[in-house]
Amino acid sequence: MQGSVLGPQLLINMGTVLKVLVITVGVIAVLGWIAVGITWGVLSSQGPEPPELKPLDWWEHCVLYQIYPRSFKDSDGDGIGDLQGIISELEHFPDAGIDAIWMSPIFESPMIDFGYDISNFYNIHHEYGTMEDFRELLQKAHSLGIKVLLDFVPNHASTYSDYFIESEGGNPEFADYFVWADGYPDPENESNILPPSNWISHFGGSAWEWSSTRQQFYLHQFAVEQADFNFRHQPVKDEMINIMRFWLDEGADGFRVDALPYMIEADPADHDGRYPDNPLSGLIQFEPHQLEYTIPLYTKDLIELYDVVYEWREFTDQYQAEHGGDTRVLFAEGYANISMTMLYYGNEDGKAGTHFPFNFDFITDLSSESRARDFVYVILKWLSYMPFGAVPNWVLGNHDNNRMPTRFNESMVDGLNALNMLLPGVAVTYQGEEIGMRDGYVSWEDTVDVEACNRGDEDTYHLYNRDPARTPFHWDNTTSAGFSISDDTWLPIADDYMEINLAKQKEDARSHYKVYQKLTALRKHTTLSHGEYDIRAFSDSSFYLVRSLRTYDTLVLLFNVAQTADTVDLSRVPHLTLPATVYVASIHSSRDAGDIIDREELTLQRGEALVLQAAPI
Ligand SMILES: *[C@@H]1O[C@H](CO)[C@@H](O)[C@H](O)[C@H]1NC(C)=O
Ligand SMILES: *[C@@H]1O[C@H](CO)[C@@H](O)[C@H](O)[C@H]1NC(C)=O
Numbered sequence: 001m002q003g004s005v006l007g008p009q010l011l012i013n014m015g016t017v018l019k020v021l022v023i024t025v026g027v028i029a030v031l032g033w034i035a036v037g038i039t040w041g042v043l044s045s046q047g048p049e050p051p052e053l054k055p056l057d058w059w060e061h062c063v064l065y066q067i068y069p070r071s072f073k074d075s076d077g078d079g080i081g082d083l084q085g086i087i088s089e090l091e092h093f094p095d096a097g098i099d100a101i102w103m104s105p106i107f108e109s110p111m112i113d114f115g116y117d118i119s120n121f122y123n124i125h126h127e128y129g130t131m132e133d134f135r136e137l138l139q140k141a142h143s144l145g146i147k148v149l150l151d152f153v154p155n156h157a158s159t160y161s162d163y164f165i166e167s168e169g170g171n172p173e174f175a176d177y178f179v180w181a182d183g184y185p186d187p188e189n190e191s192n193i194l195p196p197s198n199w200i201s202h203f204g205g206s207a208w209e210w211s212s213t214r215q216q217f218y219l220h221q222f223a224v225e226q227a228d229f230n231f232r233h234q235p236v237k238d239e240m241i242n243i244m245r246f247w248l249d250e251g252a253d254g255f256r257v258d259a260l261p262y263m264i265e266a267d268p269a270d271h272d273g274r275y276p277d278n279p280l281s282g283l284i285q286f287e288p289h290q291l292e293y294t295i296p297l298y299t300k301d302l303i304e305l306y307d308v309v310y311e312w313r314e315f316t317d318q319y320q321a322e323h324g325g326d327t328r329v330l331f332a333e334g335y336a337n338i339s340m341t342m343l344y345y346g347n348e349d350g351k352a353g354t355h356f357p358f359n360f361d362f363i364t365d366l367s368s369e370s371r372a373r374d375f376v377y378v379i380l381k382w383l384s385y386m387p388f389g390a391v392p393n394w395v396l397g398n399h400d401n402n403r404m405p406t407r408f409n410e411s412m413v414d415g416l417n418a419l420n421m422l423l424p425g426v427a428v429t430y431q432g433e434e435i436g437m438r439d440g441y442v443s444w445e446d447t448v449d450v451e452a453c454n455r456g457d458e459d460t461y462h463l464y465n466r467d468p469a470r471t472p473f474h475w476d477n478t479t480s481a482g483f484s485i486s487d488d489t490w491l492p493i494a495d496d497y498m499e500i501n502l503a504k505q506k507e508d509a510r511s512h513y514k515v516y517q518k519l520t521a522l523r524k525h526t527t528l529s530h531g532e533y534d535i536r537a538f539s540d541s542s543f544y545l546v547r548s549l550r551t552y553d554t555l556v557l558l559f560n561v562a563q564t565a566d567t568v569d570l571s572r573v574p575h576l577t578l579p580a581t582v583y584v585a586s587i588h589s590s591r592d593a594g595d596i597i598d599r600e601e602l603t604l605q606r607g608e609a610l611v612l613q614a615a616p617i
């Protein structure tokens with residue numbers, strides 16, 4: 001329940017206190033009772049000493065913001081976001097209190113999967129700009145103190161990439177770059193050939209595609225146009241390092257790494273020369289072409305993939321050692337169970353992995369149905385499983401999932417942002433969360449997401465559609481929400497943009513954005529960067545999160561996640577001494593910054609969140 005993010009530092013400081021006491025005793029012996037009086041007076045007027053604080057690396061307590069470049073800002077009116085658009089809005093990040101950005105892929109791509117199908121890992125996609133634009137973006141971001149991370153997509157390359165074209169064509173240098181396999185004769189039809197295994201693609205249908213050019217199947221765990229690299233082939237691993245080195249040489253501060261659980265598949269050498277079939281899930285509501293029909297035993301979370309990840313960490317550490325500068329970071333995307341997720345931090349043998357794997361538990365384990373106890377349980381799950389000394393992180397949304405206010409409830413936007421900002425470690429914000437943007441409506445005709453188009457039809461596409469979370473950012477109430485001068489944008493603008501946009505929220509007396517700014521400013525407080533945490537449910541509806549640190553103000557989040565009012569007893573909150581001051585309140589709260597809370601009984605309205613500031617412990 002209670003945790004410390006600086007245990008060893010506090011112990012060192014206790015040592016200092018002991019030394020002070022020993023010296024004090026010596027003084028007593030020499031000067032007698034008069035001296036006792038003086039020493040006591042001095043010690044008590046000084047109060048407890050502040051703890052020694054471990055200096056934090058730049059990323060360890062940062063606010064990290066995900067940009068979806070296609071939807072952030074369009075500079076040239078073609079309806080598609082681009083690098084010059086991002087450059088023109090870079091001031092937004094210091095204004096919002098954001099320290100680092102990561103951009104979904106900006107590399108050359110036929111855009112089957114909107115950039116996650118890369119055809120040239122060493123160049124910028126033409127719709128987004130040029131290498132010169134990228135350099136300008138980096139230089140301006142750095143001059144504003146903003147770190148820039150790129151999206152590194154190692155699992156697969158576009159079938160339009162030279163790697164694939166050469167491999168398919170049989171060029172010996174690239175022949176083994178992808179996972180190629182012969183099929184099996186079909187006993188029922190001699191002109192047909194069956195795929196090597198029953199593996200199913202993420203976007204539906206067999207994960208094996210026949211190449212008539214090469215007369216073999218290739219593996220694609222995602223779209224047909226995204227061929228899986230062969231990570232059992234050393235030149236592929238070398239090439240991944242080359243790609244990372246290229247962008248680090250350009251000045252990137254690190255990478256978000258895509259789709260890691262799918263990097264390596266079972267080796268036929270371990271299975272009598274065959275690719276083994278995945279076991280059937282037994283879920284009869286799914287058909288054989290649907291992902292859930294099988295259990296991905298041989299295609300996901302294979303232990304060998306972690307060794308590749310650990311090598312990448314060795315590489316980035318080595319790169320920094322050779323080139324100096326700040327830490328180059330690796331943040332991992334891996335939807336996996338808790339034990340497989342934690343291995344991305346590193347293993348028990350002391351191998352370091354990524355700086356952290358993204359924590360998707362707010363997306364996968366919580367929703368508008370969740371109760372306060374579920375929130376506490378899910379938060380403590382991550383903190384309990386995390387290796388000693390590791391840095392936690394919190395993610396409320398991303399480009400693959402419905403937006404935060406839609407998955408939860410609009411009444412919860414400020415409370416969720418407050419939770420993100422007050423928990424220990426890194427806070428991750430997906431584009432639009434700072435203004436509480438909801439999912440946009442995208443009709444079947446307007447849908448462009450490959451997952452929705454492949455897995456769904458006019459009646460079911462909405463179950464898979466990732467487009468509603470990708471509609472353009474709402475800058476203001478002008479044409480296309482200020483995203484583009486064109487009213488013809490790649491995805492429609494969500495129709496609530498007159499009501500929810502950044503310009504309005506900057507003007508309004510109370511707004512999600514103003515709450516967000518106050519929260520990011522509060523993160524500079526030492527209690528949040530270095531303090532301990534304590535989190536517990538008051539009831540099914542409300543919970544508290546306390547951050548405390550000797551000699552520094554105690555900070556407390558009270559959050560009612562239910563849709564009904566709830567009365568709580570503040571005497572149950574450890575380290576909270578009343579009166580306390582409201583530092584910030586959710587926008588529909590009856591309380592305001594500066595209000596004094598001096599009674600133990602307090603009623604929180606539905607979704608209400610309060611951040612209290614109280615005297616040090
Ligand atoms: C046999 O397989 C070929 C190639 O896949 C296909 O075109 C043909 O329709 C199949 N014939 C029957 C009878 O299913
Ligand atoms: C997580 O998945 C791995 C591999 O799929 C499995 O061996 C392990 O038992 C699972 N752990 C938990 C906690 O579910």
Ligand SMILES: *[C@@H]1O[C@H](CO)[C@@H](O)[C@H](O)[C@H]1NC(C)=O
Nearest residue numbers: 368405406408409410411563
């Ligand atoms: C949020 O809660 C209110 C009140 O219960 C409800 O009317 C509304 O539909 C909810 N919104 C979402 C997105 O769940």
Ligand SMILES: *[C@@H]1O[C@H](CO)[C@@H](O)[C@H](O)[C@H]1NC(C)=O
Nearest residue numbers: 476477478498503504505507
């Ligand atoms: C549009 O936004 C501007 C600036 O935020 C505001 O002054 C104006 O009233 C808004 N217009 C409408 C129709 O809401």
Ligand SMILES: [Ca+2]
Nearest residue numbers: 074076080082
């Ligand atoms: Ca553009």
Ligand SMILES: [Ca+2]
Nearest residue numbers: 228262263264
């Ligand atoms: Ca793979």
